[in-house]
Amino acid sequence: MICAKNHFHGSLNPLSQYQHTMTVEEVLADKAIAYPLTRSMCAPVGDGAAAAIVCSKKYLKKLLNARPVHIRASILGSGADRDINAPDIGERLVKQAYDAAGVGPEEIDFAELHDATSWGELHQTESMGFCPMGEGGPFAESGATRLGGKMPINTSGGLECKGHPIGASGLSQIHELVVQLRGDAGKRQVEGARIGLAENGGGNIGVEEAAMGIHILEKVK
Secondary structure, three states, rough: OOOHHHHHHHHHOOOOOOOOOHHHHHHHHOOOOOOEEHHHOOOOOOOOOOOOOOOHEEEEEOOOOOOOOEEEEEEEEEOOOOOOOOHHHHHHHHHHHHHHOOOOOOOOEEEOOOOOOOHHHHHHHHOOOOOOOOOHHHHOOOOOOOOOOOOOEOOOHHHHHOOOOOHHHHHHHHHHHHHHHHHHOHHHHOOOOOOOEEEEEEEOOOOOEEEEEEEEEEEEO
């Protein structure tokens, strides 16, 4: 369900590496990679670049025709060799991000989550607090994470469709947030998008990512 949803989103993104839709049946019938993952559920090999200008409010006044978004939170943290039953890095860091931004998961309008595989999106949907732990699958099946749903996730198509160039992946998530907050996303525009979250993790230590960055951005009125 998650992969088919991301292919739908990717079909609306002119910058997406894969721009074709796939049904759930087509996803399940694709080449097996590592059970239960098929090829479609895994991010493709790709290359790309992304850039952002970050400046102070004071410097912003010097820029002409700027269309800024506000950084509510920017959190970077390292993983730990934890007990498998303890809160993971995503749960720990997103709490810091919400505290810094002064918001909760119920105030996030949309999100870009690290989905090197479809399972990654499912797991991070739970870790970010968008649904209770263990309910990421039913939450996706309900249509909540699709455009028009309660919590649109990976409107870019995610890493599965947009592509996963590694070095540029995190900042490309920021790009999608900015495009949405500016109202420039066209057919994949999230209606009323005001606050967006991006989560990007990588490496491995024990049973979790070695490092993770979480950003919360807000539309400037």
